[in-house]
Amino acid sequence: MEPIRAIKGAPDILPGQVELWQTIEGVVRKWMRVFGCEEIRTPIFEETRLFARSIGDDTDIVGKEMYTFTDMGGRNITLRPEGTASVIRSFIEHSLDQRGLPQSLWYMGPMFRQERPQKGRHRQFHQFGCELIGARQMTTDVYVIWLFDLITKDLGLENREITLNFIGCVESRERYKTELVRFLDRVENLLCDDCRRRKNTNPLRVLDCKVPGCWKAIHESSEFPKITDYLTFEDLLSYDTIKDGLKRYEIEYKEDPFLVRGLDYYTGIVFEMNRPELGAQSAIMGGGRYDGLVRELGGPDLPAVGFACGMERLILAMRGKGAVSSKSLKTYVVIPPDQNGDSMAMTCAAELRRKGHIAIVDYLQRSVKAQMRAASKSGARYALFVGPDMNHIDVRDMEQSTQETMTFEAFLNRLADQGDANT
Ligand code: HAM
Numbered sequence: 001m002e003p004i005r006a007i008k009g010a011p012d013i014l015p016g017q018v019e020l021w022q023t024i025e026g027v028v029r030k031w032m033r034v035f036g037c038e039e040i041r042t043p044i045f046e047e048t049r050l051f052a053r054s055i056g057d058d059t060d061i062v063g064k065e066m067y068t069f070t071d072m073g074g075r076n077i078t079l080r081p082e083g084t085a086s087v088i089r090s091f092i093e094h095s096l097d098q099r100g101l102p103q104s105l106w107y108m109g110p111m112f113r114q115e116r117p118q119k120g121r122h123r124q125f126h127q128f129g130c131e132l133i134g135a136r137q138m139t140t141d142v143y144v145i146w147l148f149d150l151i152t153k154d155l156g157l158e159n160r161e162i163t164l165n166f167i168g169c170v171e172s173r174e175r176y177k178t179e180l181v182r183f184l185d186r187v188e189n190l191l192c193d194d195c196r197r198r199k200n201t202n203p204l205r206v207l208d209c210k211v212p213g214c215w216k217a218i219h220e221s222s223e224f225p226k227i228t229d230y231l232t233f234e235d236l237l238s239y240d241t242i243k244d245g246l247k248r249y250e251i252e253y254k255e256d257p258f259l260v261r262g263l264d265y266y267t268g269i270v271f272e273m274n275r276p277e278l279g280a281q282s283a284i285m286g287g288g289r290y291d292g293l294v295r296e297l298g299g300p301d302l303p304a305v306g307f308a309c310g311m312e313r314l315i316l317a318m319r320g321k322g323a324v325s326s327k328s329l330k331t332y333v334v335i336p337p338d339q340n341g342d343s344m345a346m347t348c349a350a351e352l353r354r355k356g357h358i359a360i361v362d363y364l365q366r367s368v369k370a371q372m373r374a375a376s377k378s379g380a381r382y383a384l385f386v387g388p389d390m391n392h393i394d395v396r397d398m399e400q401s402t403q404e405t406m407t408f409e410a411f412l413n414r415l416a417d418q419g420d421a422n423t
Contacts, residue, residue, distance in 0.1 A: 008123070009115070009122045009123030010123050010124035011122065011124075020315060020318075021315075024311060024314065027151055027154050027155055028106075028108060028151055031147060031150050031151045032106045032130065032147075034150075035104065035143070037104035037106040037147075038103070038106070039105070039106055039107065039108075040090060040106070041109070042080075042083070042086035042090050042107065043080075044079060044080055044109065044110060044112075045077050045078065045080065046077070046080060047075065048076040048077060050078075050086070050297070051066060051080070051082075051085050053296065054085040054263075054264075054293055054296065055082065055264060056202065056205075056264025056265070058202040058205050058264070059205060059262055059263055059264055060262055061082070061113060061262060061263065065113040065115055066078045066079070066112075066114065067079040067114055067123075080111055080112065081111055082263070082308060083107045083109070083111065083129050083131075083308055084129070084263075084290070084308070085293075085297075087107060088131070088299070088304070089297060091133060091299065092297055092298055092299035097133075097134065097302065101134030101302070102132055102134035102140065103134060104130055104131070104132045105130070105133070106128065106129065106131075107127075107130075108126070108128035108129075109126065109127070110124050110125070110126050111124070111125055111126065111127050113125070118280070120279070120280075120310075120312060120313045120316055121281045122312055125310055125311070125312050126310070126312065127308040127309060127310055127311065128308070128309055129306060129308030130148075130306055130307060131305075133294065133302055133303075134304070135303065135305075136291070136303045138238050138269075139245060141268070141289055141305050142242055142249065142251075144287065144306060145246065145251060145287075146249045146251060148309065149162075149249070151309075152273070155314070155318060157314075157318060159252075160273060161254060161273070161274075162246070162251060162272070163253070163256045163259055163271060163272045163273070163274055164243070164254070164256065164259070164270070165227065165228070165258075165260065165270050165271075166235060166239040166242075166270070167204070167266055167267070168227065168231050168232065168267070169232060169234070169235055171232055172227070172230055172231045172232050172235045173204070173227075175230045176227045176230040179230060180203045180204070180206075181199060181200075183224060183225055184199045184203060185199070187217040187221065190213050190214070190216070190217035191214050191217060192209065194209065194211075195209050195211070195214050202264070205260075205262075205264075207260045208262045218258065224257075224258075226257035227257060227260075228255070228257060235268070238269075253271075259271075259272060261286055261288060265290040265292065265293045265296075266288040266289065266290050267291045267292055268291065269288055269289050269305070270286075270287075270288035271286070271287055271288060271307070272286045272287075273286075273309075275313070278316055281313060283310070284309060284313040284314050285309040285310070286308065287307025287308060288305065288306075289303070290305070290306075291303040291304065329357070329381040329382065329415060330358045330359075330378060330380040330381055331357060331358065331360070331381070331382045331384055331415075332359075332360045332371070332374070332375035332380035332382065332384065332398075333345050333348055333359055333383075333384045333386070334368060334371050334375070334384060334385050334386075335371070336368070337365050337366065337368065343386070344386045344388065344389065345361070346361065348384060348390070349361045351412075352412075357412075357415050360375075360378055376398060381397065381398055381399055382398060383395075383396040383398060384396075384411070390407065390408040391407045392405055393405070393406065
């Protein structure tokens with residue numbers, strides 16, 4: 001039989017890799033809690049029209065990338081390509097606004113997009129994100145960016161610059177669209193077929209087309225109109241308030257007039273964090289304000305702002321920077337080969353585990369030499385050789401290559417001092 005392999009673009013996360021994921025998940029949970037955000041878990045599939053309605057029919061995500069199928073009940077179903085639409089659907093369905101406003105809801109989990117797999121671009125990938133619903137104040141835009149900044153700072157990421165643009169209220173955008181279409185008319189012969197169509201249906205989408213011809217026609221033209229030149233006075237004021245807030249929190253940013261983001265629901269600030277070292281897939285996080293979506297999906301007229309971070313890309317950005325090391329100290333308890341499961345060593349291993357420390361034992365009754373090889377391969381910090389009683393154990397520090405004799409009690413205290421317990 002042909003070997004069965006994982007679907008391309010949907011990689012396994014293997015032992016040895018999972019630990020880093022757990023560390024990131026822990027840091028995310030910590031900061032979400034600190035900011036008073038509550039976790040929400042929505043299904044990974046939803047009715048297709050939820051995504052079409054919120055993300056927009058003209059976007060690449062809805063037009064080209066969704067995993068859509070008809071289920072046995074004849075329903076049109078899609079694997080979620082992002083989290084925002086589902087969070088808002090759930091918020092409306094369960095009248096969560098009744099719990100008081102504003103609310104910050106956060107989520108973490110797999111998302112699905114049928115993109116061409118490459119480094120940093122997968123078909124199943126993971127996001128964590130936060131949606132703050134029910135506050136129009138621009139301080140909340142700053143708050144979600146600051147939250148993301150603190151998470152990535154805690155994970156050791158340096159040079160955390162945010163890229164910003166402001167795509168404004170309906171009035172600003174209508175004014176801008178007229179000007180943009182005039183410009184696009186002038187470069188029409190350089191645009192791809194999709195963009196020629198989008199020029200008339202949804203011209204902002206042309207700005208995030210990845211086809212090289214379109215990119216060049218827009219980015220290299222001196223005539224390209226900037227949206228920030230068409231903002232209403234109120235929009236300009238809001239944009240300034242956000243930039244001032246970012247400065248107050250010492251968050252570095254740069255402005256990019258081309259940034260519109262690939263989803264239709266944005267109404268104000270849009271932002272991304274890009275890591276140039278990731279090449280073509282440089283955005284590790286994206287977000288913005290979307291004041292019309294709750295109403296659009298049938299809920300009350302509530303503003304919202306949020307972000308989502310791609311965890312695979314975050315890991316790529318962290319790699320090589322020594323950004324994270326797991327704090328857990330493994331102890332490999334060496335079992336004398338001639339003893340059975342009732343040995344002192346097994347008692348020690350059991351006690352370590354009861355206290356929440358990671359203890360590995362050899363169940364194969366191998367030689368001490370073979371167990372030491374296994375201990376070193378497992379990445380254990382300590383190897384424990386237990387004597388006839390608990391008062392004389394030899395503790396080998398695998399990192400320092402030193403060995404000393406102590407009581408089991410003293411060893412437990414040492415682990416406690418080093419802060420190792422999964423509690
Ligand atoms: P997005 O920009 O489509 O925004 O995705 C957010 C992040 O998910 C990206 O910056 C990227 O890191 C990651 N990502 C997207 N597609 C892939 C892929 N194929 N492979 C790996 N990583 C990927 C959203 O999803 C919005 N829901 C963000 C938001 C939340 N806006 C407001 N609230």
